Amino acid sequence: MTEGEPLIRWDWIAGHLDELAFRLGQHVELTAIAVGVGLVIAFALSLLILRSPRLEAPVTWVTGTLYTIPSLALFALLVPITGLSVLTSEIGLVSYTLLILIRNIIRGIRGVPADVREAAVGMGYAPRQLLWRIEVPLALAVIIAGIRLATISTIGLVTVTALIGQGGFGFLILIGIQRFFSTELIAGAVLSVSLAIAVDALLVLLQRRLTPWARATG
Amino acid sequence: MTRGECAEIGATVVADREQGVPTSLELRQRALQLDQLRLAVRSPDGAAIEHDERAPSGAAGVQVDEVTALIRQANVREHRPDRRPAVAVVEVGHDPKRRSAGRGAPYPRSMPGQRGATVEFRAVTKRYADQTAVDALSFQVPAGKICILVGPSGSGKTTSLKMVNRLIEPTSGAILIDGSDVLQEDPVQLRRRIGYVIQQVGLFPHQTIAENVGTVPRLLGWPEARMAARATELLALVGLDPARYAKRYPAQLSGGERQRAGVARALAAEPPVMLMDEPFGAVDPIVRDRLQGELLRIQRELGTTILFVTHDIDEAIRLGDRVAIMRDGKLVQYAPPGELLAHPADDFVAQFTGADRGLKRLEVLTVGGADVDASVTRDAAGPNAPTLAPAMSLRQALALMLQHDATAGVVVDGDRYVGVLALAKIGKMIRSDA
Numbered sequence: 001m002t003e004g005e006p007l008i009r010w011d012w013i014a015g016h017l018d019e020l021a022f023r024l025g026q027h028v029e030l031t032a033i034a035v036g037v038g039l040v041i042a043f044a045l046s047l048l049i050l051r052s053p054r055l056e057a058p059v060t061w062v063t064g065t066l067y068t069i070p071s072l073a074l075f076a077l078l079v080p081i082t083g084l085s086v087l088t089s090e091i092g093l094v095s096y097t098l099l100i101l102i103r104n105i106i107r108g109i110r111g112v113p114a115d116v117r118e119a120a121v122g123m124g125y126a127p128r129q130l131l132w133r134i135e136v137p138l139a140l141a142v143i144i145a146g147i148r149l150a151t152i153s154t155i156g157l158v159t160v161t162a163l164i165g166q167g168g169f170g171f172l173i174l175i176g177i178q179r180f181f182s183t184e185l186i187a188g189a190v191l192s193v194s195l196a197i198a199v200d201a202l203l204v205l206l207q208r209r210l211t212p213w214a215r216a217t218g
Numbered sequence: 219m220t221r222g223e224c225a226e227i228g229a230t231v232v233a234d235r236e237q238g239v240p241t242s243l244e245l246r247q248r249a250l251q252l253d254q255l256r257l258a259v260r261s262p263d264g265a266a267i268e269h270d271e272r273a274p275s276g277a278a279g280v281q282v283d284e285v286t287a288l289i290r291q292a293n294v295r296e297h298r299p300d301r302r303p304a305v306a307v308v309e310v311g312h313d314p315k316r317r318s319a320g321r322g323a324p325y326p327r328s329m330p331g332q333r334g335a336t337v338e339f340r341a342v343t344k345r346y347a348d349q350t351a352v353d354a355l356s357f358q359v360p361a362g363k364i365c366i367l368v369g370p371s372g373s374g375k376t377t378s379l380k381m382v383n384r385l386i387e388p389t390s391g392a393i394l395i396d397g398s399d400v401l402q403e404d405p406v407q408l409r410r411r412i413g414y415v416i417q418q419v420g421l422f423p424h425q426t427i428a429e430n431v432g433t434v435p436r437l438l439g440w441p442e443a444r445m446a447a448r449a450t451e452l453l454a455l456v457g458l459d460p461a462r463y464a465k466r467y468p469a470q471l472s473g474g475e476r477q478r479a480g481v482a483r484a485l486a487a488e489p490p491v492m493l494m495d496e497p498f499g500a501v502d503p504i505v506r507d508r509l510q511g512e513l514l515r516i517q518r519e520l521g522t523t524i525l526f527v528t529h530d531i532d533e534a535i536r537l538g539d540r541v542a543i544m545r546d547g548k549l550v551q552y553a554p555p556g557e558l559l560a561h562p563a564d565d566f567v568a569q570f571t572g573a574d575r576g577l578k579r580l581e582v583l584t585v586g587g588a589d590v591d592a593s594v595t596r597d598a599a600g601p602n603a604p605t606l607a608p609a610m611s612l613r614q615a616l617a618l619m620l621q622h623d624a625t626a627g628v629v630v631d632g633d634r635y636v637g638v639l640a641l642a643k644i645g646k647m648i649r650s651d652a
Contacts, residue, residue: 119420122385122493123483124410124437137424213424216467 009183020172020191027168027195030158033090035151038097045098046105047131056106063099071096071160079164089161096157097150104146108139141214144207148200155196159188169195334362334523335396335490337382342391344377344547351377353547354391359540361396361490362521364514366534369544369570375527378544379493382525383412395491410434413484413492413522417499419476421468427453427479428464434487452482455519457512474505481513485520494526498533510536531571535559535578543567556582576648580613583647585639588612590629592637599626599638606639607631616644 013020049056074092082088112135120134136143159170167174169192176185208215337359344352352374359365367375380386382393384405393400400408421430431449432440440448453460456478468476477497484492498506514537517524528534534541535555543550543558543566551563559579562568572578586608596603604618606627619627619641629636 113418113420113423115416115418115420116422117420118385119414119416119480120422120433122383122409122414122416122420123434124406124408126406129437134422138422211424213467213469216470 005182007182008186012183013187020187023168023171023188024191024195026166027155027158027170027192030086030089030093030161030166030168031151031154031199033086034093034154034158035097035147037090038094038101038150038154039147041094042098042101042105046102046109049102049106050109059102060099063095063102066095067099069095071157072163075161075164084165086166088164089158089166092161093154093157097154100150100153101143101146104142104149105139108142108146109135111142112138137211141207141211144203144210148203151199151203152196155192155199159192168192333490334521336361336394337365337491337523337525338394338397339378340392340394342378342381342388342393344374344381344386345389350547352381352388355544355547355549357542357549357552359523359525361523363539364517364524364526364537365540365542366538367525367527367542367544368529368531368534369550371529372546373544374547375529375542375544376495377547379495379525379527382491382493383409383414410437410487411489411491413489415477415480415484415492415494415497417496419468419480419497421476421479421483423468426465426467427458427471428460430468430479431482431486433483434489438487448486449482452485453479455485455516456482458482473501474509477501477509478512481516485516485522488520489522491523491525494524496527496529499528499530506533513537532578535571535581543570554582555579577613580616580644580648581611583612584608585610585612585615585627585629586631588615588639588647589643590637590639594638596628596635596638599628600624603628603638605630608636612644612647615639616641619644 045055045059049059071092074095075088078088078091082091116134116138117130120130125134158166158168159173161167162170162174169188172184172188172191174188176182176188339355339357342352342355343350355374355378357365367378369375377386381388382395382400384400388401395412421427422433425433428446428449431452432445435445435448449464450460453463458475458478463471463475463479468479471479477500480497484494498509501509510533513524526537535558538555540552541555541558542552543563545566551558551567553561556579558567559571559575559582562571562575568575585606591598602622602624604615604622604624604627606615606618606629608629608631615627619625624641626638626640629639
């Protein structure tokens with residue numbers, strides 16, 4: 001950091017709004033793809049586990065192991081195979097969402113009361129109708145809680161992908177570090193955190209919107 | 219009032235001056251369509267005892283309870299708090315001046331052909347690895363009757379019930395509904411034709427009461443409007459005001475209200491058979507008593523065949539047309555409640571029905587069926603003698619005699635004197651058959 005320079009130069013920020021908007025778009029895109037693809041994979045694996053519970057231990061072991069690999073190492077390992085690409089970033093980011101999402105989808109669906117399930121089957125719900133019309137809606141609160149956790153941690157992790165040429169706001173952090181420029185570093189970090197808070201709030205609103213019955217008591 | 223329609227409370231109809239016989243369900247459907255509702259209770263000679271007129275908005279929310287309360291008021295006024303009027307007539311009508319265009323369209327005279335089916339168990343056996351849950355069970359339930367499966371826990375009654383809608387598959391044997399084997403049918407399609415009510419109700423927490431009631435119609439692909447109309451109709455039938463309850467979620471209802479909604483949901487697609495697994499086991503005794511009474515009323519109205527599981531012998535005797543007593547997976551006795559109490563098949567049944575089964579039996583016997591002495595005048599009954607109706611249960615008759623400190627009662631059918639029933643005759647019935 002250069003002597004005598006202020007921590008934040010607002011004129012730099014004012015002059016780089018286009019850049020910030022581009023990084024915001026990139027950050028959101030990387031996160032959305034990661035959580036979206038993660039959700040699809042997690043849902044499929046969860047259904048397999050719910051059908052044959054024997055699979056729970058191995059799937060949990062694999063996703064748990066993925067979760068523990070340091071992100072830097074994972075991206076470094078992938079670069080020789082998939083290059084400095086969005087694909088490399090997403091392979092890593094998706095891997096990290098699976099453990100949380102699978103755990104919550106399974107917990108949510110197993111939490112559907114037995115009497116509700118018995119009534120539904122007894123009245124003629126076919127297995128698929130039972131899943132989509134009864135189990136998933138009732139598990140929604142727990143599933144969305146998982147999506148919130150996965151989204152927040154993904155927004156944080158996206159910054160690391162700056163090292164392989166992506167990164168969203170993480171790119172600002174990386175450049176700020178390299179150039180000893182505190183304004184860019186702080187802007188990247190603060191905007192990344194703000195994005196996480198904002199998206200989390202949106203997901204809370206979404207959950208309230210999707211589960212109106214949860215507030216109807218007494 | 220341009221048209222009067224008359225129904226006796228208790229859901230059976232006594233008269234209709236113009237067009238035959240409406241059921242009380244129709245009466246209520248009609249009330250929903252009217253701009254104004256007028257309820258009137260009349261004594262047997264036709265004099266108005268009590269009436270209640272409602273504003274247009276009140277018409278839709280009329281409850282059987284309110285009508286019952288109105289009759290009770292009338293009785294109090296007539297100083298007959300202990301008796302129903304021999305004929306309680308309720309009239310529903312509307313004021314033509316208040317009628318707005320487009321409403322009040324005529325309702326169909328009767329429900330579309332709803333009728334109970336026969337249910338037959340043929341040597342049905344369910345074996346698990348370590349035990350036989352149901353052992354060669356055979357019995358037949360006539361169409362439109364209530365059959366109660368009763369027995370101690372582990373007797374196989376719930377297993378038997380769940381084999382009817384194939385939530386449990388029998389190991390061998392056949393279950394026939396109206397002669398066709400349920401095992402030959404697709405289980406999902408089969409279940410949509412069979413009503414199902416369980417103790418914990420199992421209402422869907424994420425759906426409103428109206429949506430819950432529309433469950434099977436939705437699975438069957440009914441149009442939205444028909445589904446909504448059906449939900450309104452059924453909520454009224456089970457005594458839940460549609461205007462108040464349709465849009466609520468299950469969490470906003472009491473236990474008794476939830477069970478009513480559960481019954482409405484089971485009846486939505488007019489199933490010929492309804493299975494009920496200890497439906498009133500989790501509600502308090504007062505609510506249970508009311509729900510039992512209303513189940514009987516609804517069943518009489520719709521003619522649905524009901525298989526009902528309970529471990530409560532009193533419930534079995536009150537509700538059952540037939541009672542199947544089970545023990546260790548076997549059918550011990552299958553008989554109407556009166557016969558069960560009079561002639562228990564073995565010591566187990568005798569013990570299960572209780573030492574007071576003689577008294578219980580009075581519940582299922584009527585004054586009309588007892589040994590009424592028609593050869594004496596009413597004076598022979600003594601000065602305190604209460605008046606008894608032929609349809610009254612002997613238990614009620616006994617209670618009245620004890621209350622009035624009388625040794626006999628005067629049996630009167632409407633206005634006609636029938637004879638005298640002596641207390642000693644009732645005592646003899648308890649002794650001779652128990």
